[in-house]
Amino acid sequence: MSGQMQALSENSHDMIIRIGLEGVFFYANPMVKTFTGVDIKNIIKKNLDEVEINKKYIKFFKESLEKIKVTKEGITEEISLPTHSGEIITQVNAIPEVGENGELETILFVAHDITERKNFELEIEKKNRNITESINYAYRIQTAILPDNKLITEFFPNSFILYKPRDIVSGDFPWFFQQENQKDLSYIAAVDCTGHGVPGALLSFIGYFLLNNIVDHNDVDMSASEILDKLHRNVRTTLKQDKDGANARDGMDIAFCKIDKKKKEIQYSGAHRPLYFLRDGKLKQYKGTPKAIGGIPSRRRPEKDFINYKINYEKGDKIFFFSDGLPDQIGGASGRKYQAKRIRAAIVEHQNFTMYKFLKYFAQDFNRWKGEYKQIDDVLLMGIEF
Numbered sequence: 001m002s003g004q005m006q007a008l009s010e011n012s013h014d015m016i017i018r019i020g021l022e023g024v025f026f027y028a029n030p031m032v033k034t035f036t037g038v039d040i041k042n043i044i045k046k047n048l049d050e051v052e053i054n055k056k057y058i059k060f061f062k063e064s065l066e067k068i069k070v071t072k073e074g075i076t077e078e079i080s081l082p083t084h085s086g087e088i089i090t091q092v093n094a095i096p097e098v099g100e101n102g103e104l105e106t107i108l109f110v111a112h113d114i115t116e117r118k119n120f121e122l123e124i125e126k127k128n129r130n131i132t133e134s135i136n137y138a139y140r141i142q143t144a145i146l147p148d149n150k151l152i153t154e155f156f157p158n159s160f161i162l163y164k165p166r167d168i169v170s171g172d173f174p175w176f177f178q179q180e181n182q183k184d185l186s187y188i189a190a191v192d193c194t195g196h197g198v199p200g201a202l203l204s205f206i207g208y209f210l211l212n213n214i215v216d217h218n219d220v221d222m223s224a225s226e227i228l229d230k231l232h233r234n235v236r237t238t239l240k241q242d243k244d245g246a247n248a249r250d251g252m253d254i255a256f257c258k259i260d261k262k263k264k265e266i267q268y269s270g271a272h273r274p275l276y277f278l279r280d281g282k283l284k285q286y287k288g289t290p291k292a293i294g295g296i297p298s299r300r301r302p303e304k305d306f307i308n309y310k311i312n313y314e315k316g317d318k319i320f321f322f323s324d325g326l327p328d329q330i331g332g333a334s335g336r337k338y339q340a341k342r343i344r345a346a347i348v349e350h351q352n353f354t355m356y357k358f359l360k361y362f363a364q365d366f367n368r369w370k371g372e373y374k375q376i377d378d379v380l381l382m383g384i385e386f
Contacts, residue, residue, distance in 0.1 A: 015090075015111040018097070019061060021069065023048040026106060035090065035111055037083065054081045057092075061109065064094035068107055072096055078114070089118045132168075135198060139168045142201055145208060147176040155186050158385035160359035164325075164366070165378050171200015172323045172378035175208060177215045184262040187215050187227075188382070190273065192323035194250040196378045207252050207293075210234045224258040224267035225308030228293065232271075232306070235294035242297065251294025255321035264386075266311040266319065276344060277311060278318040281351050283344055286311070318355075318385045320347060325379035326362070331369035338369050343381075355385050 009016050009027075015035040018027040025043045032040055036053045043051050048058055056079050064075050075094040080087060095108040149161045152174075161174050171193035179185040189211070193203035214230050222230075235251060236242045255273035259266050268275045270288025277284045289306045297303065313319075320343070327340040343362075350361060362381055 017109045088115045158355045160355045162381040167197040169201035170378045171196040172380040173204045186259045189256040192253040224269040225306040228306040251292040268309040269306045276320040320383045322381040325377035
């Protein structure tokens with residue numbers, strides 16, 4: 001070892017050992033005692049089986065020697081062991097050293113104390129695990145309160161929900177409410193809250209319970225648009241968006257239907273979201289009002305109320321409504337958006353599909369379109385055939 005290399009090694013905070021191919025120690029720097037508790041004089045010129053170093057190190061030294069003799073390639077391993085100052089974790093590198101003739105002569109072992117780094121990683125891992133457990137618990141709560149397709153098919157046997165949260169919990173959610181006193185009156189909606197993941201899920205709880213409260217405690221004659229108007233005001237009140245200095249612009253888009261089976265009537269109102277109505281192969285679009293539920297009121301112009309549509313339906317008519325997650329998904333050969341026109345084209349092209357076939361089609365088409373791209377948002381698409 002050159003004088004310069006010797007000086008570097010002697011002053012290094014790493015343990016550095018050179019061992020010959022027969023397992024004899026040729027060199028050890030002063031850090032050996034810190035790492036192993038053994039003096040250098042009790043190591044140099046001795047064989048691996050003669051020194052009193054921790055067995056984990058001896059095992060690694062022996063195995064590395066045998067492997068490097070065959071492969072001529074270095075080896076790295078993490079080894080934890082007790083020392084007089086407590087448990088430490090070391091990253092040990094076994095480096096083959098060759099002579100001028102290219103033949104393997106010795107193995108240089110360099111052990112670096114990574115205890116602090118590993119403890120930090122373990123702490124981060126523990127925190128991530130706790131966060132994930134909390135999110136999974138939130139998922140169980142969200143899943144428990146939201147309607148599934150089984151509940152909705154009790155009242156609309158020919159229906160489907162395509163629901164693909166981007167994360168564990170979702171800002172999009174299907175919503176359904178059935179009037180107990182009037183079995184012919186049902187409410188159903190696709191709701192898209194600001195954001196996704198945990199922030200979106202928190203807003204989804206607000207939207208879910210506010211909608212339930214509005215529909216359950218108000219006159220059944222309240223129109224779909226009047227329900228959205230009230231939801232709009234209540235979200236603003238809940239988030240204190242109607243107060244001076246408010247800066248929370250969060251809210252939600254929604255496609256909302258009030259369905260009266262006795263009258264065979266759909267009342268539809270939307271916040272940014274449309275309704276597609278299919279009859280005899282012809283598709284009609286009912287556009288949502290161009291404003292969101294919630295948000296800070298504009299002081300420049302008065303707000304318009306939500307538009308209410310009344311649609312008489314017949315047996316065999318189909319309706320579709322959705323959040324923006326599906327049309328906004330990036331994919332395809334050119335990395336473009338899926339787009340709403342693709343949804344409309346598919347509905348018309350496959351107009352004779354059952355709701356189950358539509359579910360399968362859109363689920364498969366979404367995955368084909370997405371391909372290797374990441375899902376960018378929660379996806380929610382709902383359909384009903386009367």
